[in-house]
Amino acid sequence: MMRTRQPTTTLEDQRIPVRVKLAAAWTSFMFLYAYVDVLAFFKPGVIDDILVGVVWEFDISQTLLTVFLALMAIPILMVVLSMTLPARANRITNLIVASLQVPFAAFNAVGESWTYFYGLGVALEVIVLALILRYAWTWPRTAPSATMATMATSPDRETVRAQQQA
Numbered sequence: 619m620m621r622t623r624q625p626t627t628t629l630e631d632q633r634i635p636v637r638v639k640l641a642a643a644w645t646s647f648m649f650l651y652a653y654v655d656v657l658a659f660f661k662p663g664v665i666d667d668i669l670v671g672v673v674w675e676f677d678i679s680q681t682l683l684t685v686f687l688a689l690m691a692i693p694i695l696m697v698v699l700s701m702t703l704p705a706r707a708n709r710i711t712n713l714i715v716a717s718l719q720v721p722f723a724a725f726n727a728v729g730e731s732w733t734y735f736y737g738l739g740v741a742l743e744v745i746v747l748a749l750i751l752r753y754a755w756t757w758p759r760t761a762p763s764a765t766m767a768t769m770a771t772s773p774d775r776e777t778v779r780a781q782q783q784a
Contacts, residue, residue: 640700
């Protein structure tokens with residue numbers, strides 16, 4: 619029995635809006651950001667330090683935890699802002715916030731003895747931040763003159779109706 623070759627199909631590759639790319643990238647960044655902290659609990663001595671009230675070199679206090687929460691809230695809020703801000707404000711906000719997050723991400727590895735673990739975490743975070751910067755920087759633009767020209771040359775509804783009725 620001979621087989622006939624079926625025509626090959628290609629997968630549909632729809633264009634992903636910039637807002638969705640940015641929100642997805644910030645979500646990915648948040649997972650990396652949180653999981654580096656969560657997995658660090660497995661580093662010997664970390665939980666012992668926490669139990670005696672110390673994180674890194676800092677005494678655990680309400681102020682410290684409030685600062686940590688505020689720092690975590692930035693990328694969390696960027697997921698929402700990336701989907702809701704108007705395009706121009708969205709682009710500017712993403713460029714500024716992602717730029718400020720790059721040195722902050724690198725700071726997390728300073729002085730750490732587990733260079734592979736923290737180095738990989740920082741590298742992955744910086745890659746995602748670079749994607750955010752690229753998506754925001756290359757945000758597609760529309761030519762206002764083309765939109766205005768179309769409006770100027772297109773007859774309004776009343777003119778079209780009048781011509782159809784004549």
